[in-house]
Structure formats: structure tokens, C-alpha cells
Amino acid sequence: MARPRSPLLSRERIVAAALDLVDGEGLAALSTRRLAAVLGVSGPSLYNHFATKDALLDAVVDEVLGEVDLAMWTGTDAGSWAAALTDWARSYRAALVAHPNLVPVLAQGPGRRANALRLADAVFGGLVDAGWPRGEATRVGALMRYLVFGSALGSFAGGFLDDEEVYAAGYPHLGQAHLLAEHQRSIDEGAFETGLTALVEGLALRYARLANG
Template identity: 60%
Template sequence: MVRPRTPLLSRERIVEVATAIVDAEGLDALSTRRLARELGVQAPSLYNHFATKEEIVDAIGDAIVAGVDLSMLGRDPWPAALRGWARAYRAAFRAHPNVVPFLARGPARRPASLRLADAVYGALVSAGWPPAQATRIGAAMRYFVAGSALGSFALGFVADPSLYGADYPHLRDAHRLADRHSEVDEAAFELGLDALIDGLERRFAALHP
């Protein structure tokens, strides 16, 4: 990573470089010493902006969530809004898969994450969902989106036809999945999203006969 002759330190720059480290090597690779080295500064300089490494990780997570489009929530009919939001949320997760386990824990005190939760819940309640149901829907959607972004189902199968023999007769074409992982994973996400929304629409209709 090229360092400027005179390092300019800001919260935004710290988060940018910290995100690059985590994206490339995972959360365990991030330390204040490593981050300071990449920024070309001494570690104590970071403490003028963040008190702890945990605060830096919080800021990484919130910056990612801040990029999720929420414009459809409260604007579009709730089924279309949930679809659009789920796709935008998943795209943000997939761009930073190493941060997904951290984000999956919930919003904590992160402002952008709380705004997202508020927007989803508010859109559902305004559309006519009872508050308790809206809470459960928001949780179910987050479970689904986060799970779909944690890894590739298709890439979990090795491209070795000899592995799938008589012991696994129903997996005789599994070796082909890796080469088609993008298609398989995207189609699986859309299938699951359709099933979730279809089921919710039936439940909503039963609530409002």
C-alpha cells in the first residue's frame, strides 16, 4: 500500500484502510499496530480518533451499512420494498464478506445500523403489520440475508467427479456446481426471497381479510 509523504489522518481514512485490511485478510488481521503501519503513523495517533480497536470495527460495520439503499422503505408497497432492501443489504454484505459475522450480531450502538432497523420496522408497521410481527419479519430477513452472504453453497462442492460415486448417487452432478457458483447462488437467493415474501403476503392477507 503506497503511503503519502505526509500522512493525513482522519476517521474516514482510518476506516478506509481498516476495511481494506479486513476485506483482504479478515477481522483477526486487524490491530492498531498493523493499521498504524499501513497508515504510516504511530499507533498512539489512532487514539485521537478511536479509543479502541472495537470502536474501529464498529465504524467499519457502520460505514458498510450506511451504503445500503433504504429509499424504497416507506415508499414502495411493503413486498416490493422488502425485496429491494434485501437485495441492497445482501450486496453490501457480499462486498465485505469478512465483516458479515460481526454485522450479523445486530446494530448495537451503530447509527447507520440503527437507522436501517428503524426504517425496516417503521415501513412494516406503517404498512399494517402488527409491531410484534414487524420485529420478527425484520429478524427473519436479516437471518436470511446474512446467511446468504456468509459463503457460497455451490463452491462448497469440489470439482472432482470421482468423489461423487456410488456412496452419493444423488450428487453425481455436484462437481459441476463450482463452475456455476454465481448462477446457482444468485438463483438460490432469489428463490428463498420469493418464498419468504410469498409466505408473508399470505400471512398479511390473513391479518387483513
């Protein structure tokens, strides 16, 4: 029997299938046995590409971080860092919102993940190139990450029940709270944009103070 022209498995194919599985069914659904079944191969064949499940999960997480646009950080200066920070935060959040089941793992930090380290390097380097002191640049990057992950980790509007009776007695200021879930996306996105604008405007004031000594 002739050998197939291309291997049945590749790292890229495994990672793509694992990401689809997590997106569709949650992180708990990811197992070697389940993934092998999805791919139509034997479980042990996966270990030729990933020694452990943790190694596979790292690759899946890094694949998601590869979706974040970093082009805006090229050539940042005093006049462009705020726009770069804003565009990057939006792209970062979009990647997380597209893969919500992975947000808790993504929040753990870069570790050895190549795309995660590339992201950190681009943001920190862009801020420093724009004139931010190194310590301040570190804090700004961390602050923006808190905003992005906080906004992607859960829905504020989705946490309110669509039941007017819940708020009818004892909560005089929540008379419209039962309507929040109906507008979940616009409320959550609007809250992120409000926070992003406020932070960047505040950072611009801080940047100016630092520049003036």
C-alpha cells in the same frame, strides 16, 4: 515548519483504510500496528480518533451498513411494502457480499451503531406504516435478516469439491455435484432469489389474512 493545512488523519480515512485491510486480508489482519503502517503514522495517533480496536471495528461495520439502500421504505403502504422488502433485502445482501470478511461481525446485531439502528428503524417503521402489526413487523424483519445473512455467510455451491470421484460411489444423486463450484455465483444468487420470492409471497398471504381479521 508550517503546519499542514489538513490533519494527517481523520476518522473517515482510518475507517476506509481499515475496511480495505479487512476486505483484502481478513479480519485477523486488522491491528493498530498494521493499520498505522498502512496509513504511514504512529500507532498511538490512532487513539486520538478511536479509543479501542473494538470502537474502530464498530465504525468499520457501520460504514458497511451505510451502503444499504433504505430509500424504498419512504412512504410504504399496503401496496408497496412487498416491493420495498424485496429491494431492501437485495441491497442488504449486496453490501454483505461485497465485504464477506465482516459478515460474522455484522451478524452480531446493531448495538449502538448509528447506521445499523437507522436500518432497523426504517424497516420496522416501513412495515408498521404499511399496516403490519408491530409484533409481526419485528418477526418479518428478523426473518428477512436470517435469509440475507445466511445467504452471505457462505457458499452452498462452493462447498462441493471439483472432483467427480468423490461422488462416484455411494452418492447416486450427486453425479453432477462436482460441477456446482464452477457455477457458484449463479447458484448462490439463484438460491437467494428463490428464497426471497418464496418468503415475500408467503408473507403477502399472511398480510392478507391479518388484514381480514
